Each structure stands twice: as structure tokens, then as C-alpha cells.
Amino acid sequence: MSTYDRRNRSPREDDDDSPDAKRSRNFTHDNNHPFAEQQGRPLPPPANPVGRVKIEPGIGQEAQQLQLQQQAPREPQTGCTKRPDQGGRVGRPITINTNFFPMELKPTYRTIHHYHIDISPEVPPRRNRELWQELQRHSIMTDAGTLVAYDGRHSVFSPKQLPAVHENGGAVTIKIELAGQKQEIAFKIMHVAEVDMEALVNFLRTGQYTQDCTEAIQALNVALTHKPYSNMITVGRSVFTPDGAQDLRGGVEMWHGIYHTVRLGQQKLFVNVDKTAGAFVKGGSAIELMRSIAPRWNPSQPLDRRDREAIELVLKGCFFRVTHRGKQFKRKYKMTQLSRSGADDTWFDHTTNDGGSRKVSVEQYYSHTYNSKLNYPRAPCLGVPGRNSTVAYFPAELCYFESGQPYKKKLNEEQTSAMLRAASMKPDARIRKIAQSIQTLDFRNNQFLQAFGMNISDRMSNVPARILPAPRIEFARGVKAEPRQGSWELNASQQYLGGVTLRSWGIIVFENEGRLQRFKVEGFVRRLVQVLSLIYPEIKAFAETSQSGLMTQCALTSKIEKANDAYCRLLGMKILAKLGGTVNRLEENSLGIIERGRTLVVGADVTHAAPGETDRPSIASVVALVDDCGFRHIGRIQRQPSQGVGAVEVIEGLPALMMDLIASYKQIMKHHPQRILFYRDGVSESQFPEILRTEVKAIKIACQQIDPKYKPAITFVVVKKRHNTRFFPTQDRDRSGNCVSGTVVDSMITHPTEFDFYLQSHAGLQGTSRCAQYCVLYDENRFTSDDLQQLTFNLCHVYSRCSKATSIVPAVQYAHLLAYRARCYRDVGGETDRPESMPIANELKNTMFFV
Template sequence: MPPRIASGGSRGRGGPPTRGGPPTRGRGGAAAPPSTASHVTTVGVRRTAYGTAGRKIPVFTNHFPVSIPDSVIHHYDGVINGSSEKTLPARLNMELIERLQKVTAPDVFTPRAVYDGRKNMFAARELPFGPEVTSREFDVTLVDPAEAPQSASGKGPKVYKIRLTHVATINPEVLLRFLEGKQSHDNTVLTAITALNVVVRMQPTIQWPFNVRSFFTDRETKDIGSGIVLWRGYFQSVRPAPGRMLINVDISTGTMYMPGPLINLCLAYLDRRNPLALAPGGQDGLPERERIRLQRFISGIRVFTNQPNRPQGGRANRTPRVIKKLTTAGASRLSFQLHDGATMTVKDYFQKTYNYTLKYPSIICAEVGSGALVPLELCDVEAGQIMRKQVPPEKTKDVLDFATKRPNDRLESIKRGLGVLAYGQSEYVRQFGMHVDTTTATLGLDARVLQPPTLKYGEGSRQPNITPSNGAWNMIDKKFYRPVEIKQWIMVIYETDRRFDRANANATAKGLLSACLEVGIRVQEQNPMIFYLNAQGRIGGDLARAGNACKQKNSIMPDLIVAILPEGGTDTYTAIKHFGDITVGVPTQCLKAHKCKSAKAQYFANVCLKINVKLGGINTIPEPRSVSILTDPHNPTIVMGADVIHPAPGADGRPSFTALVGNVDSDSAKYVADCRVQTSRQELIEDLEDMSRRILMQYMAYRSHVEKKANTAPKRIIFYRDGVSEGQFRQVLDVELPRLKQACASLKINPTITVVVVGKRHHVRFFPQRPGDADKSGNCPAGTVVDHDVTHPLELDWYLQSHSGLLGTSRPAHYSVLHDENRFTPDGLQALSFALCHVYARSTRSVSIPAPVYYADIVCSRAKNHYDPQGALHFSDDITHTDAKAASQLEEFRANFKPLHVNMTRVMYFS
């Protein structure tokens, strides 16, 4: 055996279609709201009406009706190994439960139960543990003792103890009552929905690699290099809808490790050819930084270890082992201690024990979970292993290309997926008395296309008011609503003058000046100072010297710094933003050198969209009469967007970042932001009270000093919250809403508050039934809204596809109203949300979510700009930490987070 080192998962609303028929219809074909009993409670706002505005179009959706079981379901709590604290991988748990049911105790599990891979087991009949016995323990091995090879210590195969305890009996009648509005969405309903999800997922999770609610097959794959292979997968989720249960089916993408020899995987990841490149040191060897990067990539994967020179007929070790880390030395230099105290190298061990001469004795070894050291050449990667780490940035496009499908192609792929899912052939689905109706191919329903808001541009525009067409418009012959004036600006170039010479620089300056003139931005300096700077130098110091040179020449500092960056200039970009946004408070605009060299007028016009708002201007506003909710002078309204971003999987020691964005003007077009750092992977916003207070104070100051309003306090707050799972809705109401109210109370204001969660992480899609209703990409048109048939049975929610499609199938945003003191109508909230998708300053297209939410997401993603680029803290994915080190570094991130420069707190620096 190999030498050893000396010892020294969101709650969802999933659910299948119910025994009930389709929801009842009122006049005009809209589903009538459920008649909810008075005792029924909801988490969010109860639906009392459906929207009616807009023109109707028929659409398909990727949902299928599923029946509710007629008989009771028995719920069991499963503990494997006798301890609920040591968590085994879900894949291993599934194997153990399958073994338990088929081999260990088949008489107990007839018919077979279903299992979620963690703690929940559901059975269609009560398991026969014995009279008045509610719990039973089983001993399970993954192989038969007679067939298992003996270990060196003489022990047989590992025995796992599985204890099952009956915890509840689920009457599916509660689901029917819930769908009819006669039952609250409590734990009994949640558990019933969970049971149905486990039933439909049981068969594919036994057969294929799985990840939460998706599983992946090798029927359609793509090798994208770097040791990564993409597999086509299928998502499925049983969900409640008005009057029935549905199953939501969609395609998904799994990133898998390349199977086969481990050496090949390592070389592919490092983009090397020669196995000797995995030897430490030397000019062509493996640098320590690359070893750590590789270790991070492959740690946790399962490999089969091959016994060298195995005798004919002998057994190979087909029990996979988990890679813990990579050694720092090669097999010929890596020593370990024997039981007698002597030492031996790994190379000599395999020579002496197995009479095997290593092909590559100089390359590193893998340390597996048991502590054994195994040469890479003796390891094979098990097929079908999901890579649960962040995809390298350079491979993102390959993943998107594989995942992106045009609407018709996606719908056809979903239909083909039904054959893979094979609900009718699943013994588990049948024995629970469920039936998935796939005969009608896809569910059809009526959607509505909302009227977009009218947008207002500035004086001098040939057409000051325009109505977008399918989510798009243009800036031809239009002036910004409030253009800024630039007195002085400079250009700094981080590309070499050989690749971006003076002629390129002058052409870029001329293009920008011409674009500014077109949109109404007044620029006094027509011949800006141009500096060529070193991207490897001290960015902040060089920029400061360039700014001082401008001041010496023109007596004032520049209002704007335009930076020209080379390809791959991410670090330079971060340093420039830190200097401008955090250190000195001067707006910066970064451009790519290769884009500037071939840029047309449209490119510079788009750049002006960003520059104008960064300097305090306003590009366009919704015409007040088209968004009366926002512009009612008797009810001044502030719209907020909030988001939290978490570190990538495995990035221990990194914090989460929070952002709050809110408008300060009466037209909901000019926004300010606040960003904070908080505990890693905590979803609720810790500093929401203080952040809200600061945004509200700026809103009131702007109304008082700039707009000269007498009533400065907002009467209404509309709070859009991004990134919250359905299981956290109650926490938003119990924790974040009180913090927002406390901020108002501290300022002695009492606005009415509406809280809406905006979700994009779902698999609901809509497909136009008639070609004439589709946009150029084949998607539903911008403004398509669906608020019935596939929505929540009791609560106010809707799906809104607010943008026009470009590539692939558009994903609608899902809006859930959690709290509404303003008593808005569904039509009012839907029109408001759609209008806010048109005031995103960086584009002349409507976007997929309301602008304040979009801005909050951008502010979160730019939180790294708040750290000194020359400091010790960094955001590289190549470093691993112990738990203690991770906790210590988290505190360092807190302590070194630098706030915005005061100049930038009043402008849209994030645009």
C-alpha cells in the first residue's frame, strides 16, 4: 500500500402539479385570485388581484402538470455513521441508501423509499420496523465482505451505521388545501413539497452526477481545455402554482473534471505538455505558485489508485480516494517514516514493495485523505465528477457558448430532456402515485406586454420625448437631460507608444470631444495633456503627478482622468479606480486601447453615457406622466436597491460585501451608493440602518439644496432587494425591514415602505407561441409579464422580462412583494418596475432588472477597489488558508476597507 505521512446546500417553492384542475378563470381569461381563508397566513403580501394592463400574447413555459399522491407519505430522519455532525458527501450517502434498500434489507424497503442525500427519507408506506418501533439501525457495507480485498491490517470493508427514525406522517391533502388558499405555507406544506421533489429526483440522482436540483449526463459534452469538460444537464423542481402543482424543467450545464490519468488532468490545467513540468524547481519545472494553484484546482477530487505490477487475476483497488493536497517535493526526494523509525523515499518504496520503477520520479505526488502518498502516474480521475470551484475567467466564454441556446432550440432540448427524465419509467414516481403530464409537450398560457415609459431628453434635442421600441432606443440628435461641463481633463496611457502612438491618442481625444459636443457636454479643454505611464509602476503616485502637472499648467486640477489600458489590465484598472474613487475623488474613465484604435462615433457616444453621470449629470429621465407613482409631487418617493455579494466557493477568509443604492432626485434617475464589508457569506445586511440613513440624508439634502423643494422628506420608500432566496424572505421582514424603519425613525421621518425581492436565479422561461410575437432573437418582447398560472398560489409575485433578447433565451426577473404599506396595485408595481429598467444610465436599452438593483450589484462587485492595491490583501484565488488564518484575514479585510472619497459620494461613480 502507498506510504503514509507520519502522524504528528435554499428553500424553494418547488412542487408538482396537483390533483386539482387548472386555476379558475375570471373575465378576460385572467386567473381569479384564490379565495383565501381568513386564518391563512403568508410570508409575503397576499395576492388580491392580477394585472390587466398591456396587450396579450400566448406563450409556452417550461412547466408540466404533476399530480399529488393520494395516500399519506411517511417521513424519516436519516443519520449515517451514527453521528449527524460528521457530514458525508451526498453522493456517498446515496450509494449507501441504495445499497441498504437493494442488498442489506430489501424486505424492509418494499416498495423502495426515496432519499435526498442528506437527512430526509420518504416512504410510500410505513417501514416495517416492528410493533410500536419508530427507529431502527442498519449496518451497511458498499461491497460484500466475501468479495472485499483485505487491508494490510486484516480488516474487512468499512461498515456504515444508518439509523432511520420516523418523524412525521404527511397527508398530501395539506398541499391541495394550500393550493386552494385554505392552508398557510407552513412546515407541513414545505415538507410535502420537499417530499415530491425528492421523489422525482431519486431515479436520476442514482444514475447520474447531481448537484442540488440538477443532474448531468454524458450524452452531450464539450472539452473546453484546462482539464474541464462540460456536460449537458437537466434541472427539475416541483413547484406550487394557483390551483395545481407543476414541475419546472430546464437545461443546465455541469463543469466536470477531465477523466483519465491524473497527470493528464494536471498538465491540461497548467497548459503544459511534458510531465516533467510537474517536477518542482528548475527553469521548466513547477513554480510554487503554480503548484498551489493546481492544488486548489484538484483538491477534493476522487481518484482510483493503481497497484503497480498487479499479478494476473489480482484485484485492483477500485475504491476511490480523495486528494487532499499536493506534495512540495518529487517522489525521489519525498521521504516518509517507516514503523521501525527508518526513512524511505516514495520512489524507493514502490521499487522495493512492488518492484515498480516510477516513470517520473522527479514529479510531485498526491496526498490522499488517509494520509497516503501516491505518485501522480498511479492515479486515475473518476469520470463524472462535478467541479465545485469557480470556472477560470478565461473559460467563461466557452461555458456561455455551451450553455447558450436560442429559444426554439432550448425548448426542443427541454422536450428531449423529458425522455432522459423518463418520469413514467421511474419506479419511485409510480409507487408514490404521481403522474407527470408530458403529453401536451409544454404548458401554454397568456402573457401581457407592458407599454414602456416615455423617456425625456434635454433642451436642444430634436426629439425630446421618445418611446422605446422593444426595449431599445438611440441617442441620435438628442442632448442629455442635464449635461455636465468639463473644464480640464487629462489622458493617461498605459499601453506602449509602439502599440498606441500619439496619432491614436489624438484620434481618441478628438472622438471623445466630438461625442461630448453631440450630447451637450461642454468641454473647455480641447487639447488635453497626454501622459504615457508604466502599468507596472506605482499607479497612484504617477496619476497624482499627472494631475499636478495639469494644475501647474492650467491652475486647476482635472475634472476627469481618461485612462487607456492594454489587454489584461485588470490590476491597473483596480489601482486607477482606487486612486480616483477612494484616494483623491476625481472621476476616472477607463478605455481599452484596442477598442479606441478602431472606435466609431457610437463607441464614444456610449462612453459619454458613463462620463456624464460620473461627473454629476443626468442622461435621461422617465417622462413624469408615464410613471406617476415615481413623480407624484404629493408623495415624494425614494427607490432603493440593495444587494450582497459573497466570495467564490472555497475562498475562505474573504468577506462578503453589501451595497445600497438610492435615488436623490425627484425623477428617480440620479443615484448615490454606499458599500460595506461584512461577515463572510452572511446574506442579511448588517449595516443597513446606517447605510439607509446616509442615503436618506443625501436624498433630503438634494431636494432641499438642488431642487429647492419645501417637502424634503420622502413619503414613500420602495426597497428592491436582490439575491435573497425564498427561504430568507422571513428574515428580510424580521431583520432588514426593522433596520430600514429604524433609520427613518432616527431622522424623524415616517414614510410608507414597500419591499420587493428581485430574483434572477431561477429556471422559469417563456417562449412566444406565434412568430409574430417574438423579437429578432426569437425571445418574448421586452415588457412581457406573467403573474398567474406559474406564480405563487397565495402571494403577490410576477415574472417580468424587461429587456430585449440578444443571445440565447432571455431570463425574466422574478418579483416577490414581501411588504407593502403603499397598497400599490399589481399593475402599478409592474409598470413601476418596468419603468425603472429604462433609467440605467450606461445604456440606451432597457435592462433585465430595475436600475437601482443593477447599480447595487455593480457596487458590490467593485468592492475590491476599496483596498490599497499596494497592500498585503488581495483577491487572488491561488491562496489557501487554515480556518484560523481565514478568520484572521477576514478581520484584516474589515480593518483595511477604505470608504469612498467624499467627492464621489454625491455622483454615480459606479457607472
């Protein structure tokens, strides 16, 4: 598994230029560690032994099997196409800053030892580091004479051998009885590999890859993150603190966090540091937390059904403690449900002292057993799994939730908007926040970094970049517009390039006859938008999946009431595109191989259900360009099995989808495409080898099934927006303070040998813009850096929904829109075990109905 740039799913908290910027991906949740006092140093052995300790020899054969697994050959690097040249030359050279911090590697020891550790009995991942603290007190760690880094799961790295492991044949089991408990924990440690750190140094210098390069990056990342992961709340690859937490309402708050990871550059190593944001359940008493979720509720009264469901949605799965057993009682409970009645009316069978049984209420039990008189007996109880498949209930007022628990559910629209506003930072403010993060991480005083020979600068890197020339936009009668800072004005002189006749049309007004009462608390316009957002999916589902097929264009009342020429022109662009017309094109010689004809440009994406919607399938969408001017696109969608977090997101039915699109291209253009330029979104770098092996092959299979002699040249490019690379201008900047549209970087911080580049094609709207990273996995069209960069940038200027350059190529933007549209359709629900095409009316299949 490559560690060069693992996929990061931190929220899109800043840059909302793209249609899906408000998707409520709070973050990917790996584990949750409470704050610890230990500061990343091995603790000295206690004066008196803490609990009982046993050492048992390990099984040498098992250690050898693990070593063989580690030494199994892997894909060299990521399998991407090699860079075809020394980088691009087109555009005006500039210098920018980026949040990559240079790192010198001067290993104290040439070899780093990799160990595999198993903890039994198995515990939730969030407890692993707590138990690791106990193991650090043992002589097996202190005798090593060095600092040992742990990844929180199964990998341990040490600059020196752990003597006890090697003295026992490469594996040892250590049993520790936890202090104050009767539970015995067994740590099984096995030596699996020796990592040659010189291999990484040689790779940076010569480009010569060996297996040790991947292992070395992994070791450095574990050493880099060991201390902050041990001391702070960890979610995914980010650490969080409650400092400056901001209320998102509904029992949820936003925390600021820090993302940091080792990255390979061209002949250099860097640490990528960025600020992130995450949603957490608010801590505090259960009663107050429940009131923040259901503000109308009076704790002296029972909960109604709606409020109970809202509270249960937020708190189900969260851990809480109890107060009635004193401060020394540290046990945590996981809430699974709320009682339907209050503590005064929730009954259970209580075993009496004489062995009998009688029914008592929760209120009576706590009054008799703990002498606890409840102030809110009608408030509900928190339920946890009990014995013999029963539920144990705790009165809410005796419970409190600890802060720092990630909120794993989908944020509502109000919370998503609030989080985007709170997390958004202009470039200069983000630079200051990253500088604060560097102080928090405190690289200079991190003994683990020193032990592994890592010296990290606290200054951002200056990176050479270029500003690509923007193409001119051409309308009818030779009228042209020149983009400035990624956008251009629409005016009456700009007639659409290719009009169409609308033979019949109608307007339906969806509006309540009343005034949407409830005292107008949320305002007329806001309520109206809420009502329409029930209506919109129904309109689209009926119109686009019915047999006749109806083209529709929705508009909000608030927009119509404030309509102006600019809004009507944008609406007109969408209507014309849906009907098959052409708004504009780029001036001649702007689209290279596309303009020369016989080129199929494809955008593809796989989207998954929101957090908590486990029974919803994934949606694969594939969109293709079917003209020579970059405007007209058609799309296909299918349901496919949900892959789950971290799984490979392969489009399983890609051959059939591509055959359909190629056939439609031939029907429209009167010939087969001879070149295919495929832009694929939603793929992490660790998945590159699998995507390269399966999806490129699927495209070739589709062509072969059309005709065994049909072999178009294929270029396959992955588009990545979910990364933590940020650009900060030092001179040229747009109105938002970001780097200007057309900024491209293909040196210094890009891959040492593979064909990739960063392109910021759009102008900033708010916060710090997020550039797109383009990684070429496969290239039979023999693109140069200049050709592919300029073509990609120019394509971003032909988008039917606005007069701005997009942040990624339109075919991928359209794939997002089409996948989002598919979730409006009635048959999208339910699981599926195989790819299934989704119904679109035949009249609409080859139109841009999805814009």
C-alpha cells in the first residue's frame, strides 16, 4: 500500500466552488483517543510493578510467514505513467508558497525494524493506544535503548532491535495484568522486516524504486504521528483539539484539527501540514445535550416522538459515563437507544434479596439503591445492552457525555452551511492557522523524530509555478469574450452559438396556498426552499424516468422574485444545453486533439451513500463529450454494491457503459472515436494499481466487443480534489486573495518520476481554493506535459451552468451532477449485489437533462 498520498476525507470546509462542496462528509472516522498526559516518551519502569507480567516465547514459524508476506512483490510505486519530459514550459513563470515543509532525512541507523503486534483479547481501536501505554512501561521497550513508534493498530517501528523479540526466535508474547483490574492483556510481538532507509534516499536521488521505499515512508509517517496521535483526539489522519470549538447546533460542534503526513517530492521529502475541521458531539450532561438537540423540550415533561427520534439519531452509538457511583467509577457505556417513557414509567424485573422478582420503575430503583432522588423523573433513560439480551437503563440526569466523540452521522443542511462558514479561511488566515499548527506539533522537540533522523523545517516551501493563458470564449457572429480571473460577463451581444426550437412548454407553480405558518420563525423564503426541496426529487424522478420523458427546469420562488438579466441568462444557458443547443465554444485551436475530431472525452465517478445510510447502493456515473467543441455531453448511470469505507471503488459494469457511450458517440458524430481521454474521479493513490488493472482493461474490453480490430488510443487520468495541498500567492492573486485561475505546478512537490500535476483552474469564491491534482495512470496518446495541462485547463472553460472556469474538467463535474440526480429516483434505495443500469427515459438518454 502506497503511503505517498493516502486519500484524505476531511471536509471540504473552505472551497465551495464545486457543486458537491456542501456534501456533509464530516470526516472519515478511524479511531478516537482521549487526551493523555503521556508526552510521547517511554515511561520509566514504576518503582513497584504495576500488575502481573509474563513473557512467553513466540512461534518462529508464524513470524517467518509474516516476513514472507511483507517481502511479497508489490506494484512498483503506483503503476502510473512516467513523466514524459522535464515538465511544462507554457505560461508565465511565478513563485508561490505551499503547505509543504521540507524535511531532511539523516537516519541514525540505516535499518529500521518493523514489528507486527496483536493485542488480545481484541479491544476497540480507540483503546489500543491506552494499552500501548501499559506496554511501554515494560522492560521489552525500555531495554531497546531507543524510542519505538506505534501506529495504533498493528505496526511498530524501532531504530534498534527489541532484544526480547529476537532472543525468542522473532516472536514473543507479553502478558500484563492491568492494575486494579483482573483482566490480563496479551501483547504478541513479531519481527517481520528490516527496512533499508538508504533505499528511500537513493530513490529520491536516482528514481530507482525498491520495496523498502514504501516501507520507509510508512515508518517515517508512524514516527511523525506517534506523539500527536498519542496526546490528541485522532480522527483518520488528523488530530483535533477543542480550542475554539464552534457550535453547529443540534448537539454538534465543529473542532479545528491538523492534518500532517510525509510526502515524496522531486528529490526531496516534505511534510504536508494543513488545517482541517471536524464535527463532534458536544460534551456535558445528558439533559443539557438533549435540550440542545430538542430545544422545545421541557425536561419536566415526557419527550414526544419527533424529539425522541432526533435525540436518538445524534446520540445513538455515543459513549457516556454516570455520576451516581462517584468519581472513581470510570466505566463507559455505549448508548443504543432512548426509553420511550420517563424514568418514572420505565419498568423492569428486579431480583429481591429473598431471590424473588418484582417489577420496579427506574426511578424507584435509583431512589432505593443509590438514594438518588431524580429531579426529572419524566425525562427518558439512556439504554445500553444488558444481560441476556435485555436493555439496562440509566436516568438521563445521572449521565454525561465526554467531549471529543466524532459525529458520524450526516449533517443537516443548516449544520453543513454553518460548518462551511465557520471553517472557511482566506489564504492569509489559513497561513496563520497552519503556522499555529506547526507550533502545536512542535517538530523541534519531538524526540521520536530525532530518533528516526527526521529534521523538519518550520517554513513553507517556495514552489515554481506557471500561469497558463486562458482561451477566449466564442459566441455567434464572431463575438468573443476574454476570461479575466476565471470568469467572463454575459451580455445581450453574446448570442448563443447554436440555438434550438422549443415546440411546446409549460410552467407549473408548486406553492402552498397558506402563508406557511409556525409564526414565520424561519422566514418565508427559507420555508419555501424547504418545501421545494421535497418537491424537487419528485419532479425529476417523474419527468426523467417516465416513459415519455419530460425535460424540466426548476427555479426557486426566491430567485424568480429577484430575477435579473444575469440570472435569466444563466437559466437560459441551462435550458439551451438541455435541449441540445450550444451556448458557446472556445476559439479555434484551443482544444487540440478534440478539435481535430474523433476524440471521446469521458468523466466518471462513484458516489456512496451518506454516513448512516448503510442500505443504500453506490452510484456509478459516466459522462462523455459528443461534439468537437467541448460542449455537448451525455451520461449513463448504474447502481452497484456499496464498497464500504476504504474499499476499492471500481466501476463494475464499465464495459457495458462504455459500449453504450461509444455507440451513442458514433450515432451522433457518424464515426467511432479513435482516441479516448478518460478522467476518473474519486480514487485514492493506494487504489491506483487496482483501478489501472481493472478499469483500463474494461475500456479495452468494451472496444474489443464492438470490433476485435477496434483499438483506440487510451489516456486514463485520475482527478483528485480530496487532498491537503494548498497554494498561497506571493504576487499574482485574484479578488479572493487566492492564486489566479490557470496556476499550474508540475515540479518540486509532485511525484519524483510519475506524470502528475496540480492545476488551479478556477477563481476563488470563498476561503482558500483547492487545486485539482491530475495523475496520469495510462497514456497511449503520448501527451506532453504542456499539451495535457493546457487542454485540461481549456476544457474547464466550457461549462453549461455558468460563465466561469470550473475547478475540474466539466465531464467530471457532470458525472457528479448525474450521480446526485440518480439519488432522486425512486428505485435507488435498497442493496444490490451486482451492477444495474438505472432507468432514464429514451427521449432524454442522449441529452444533457442532468444540468
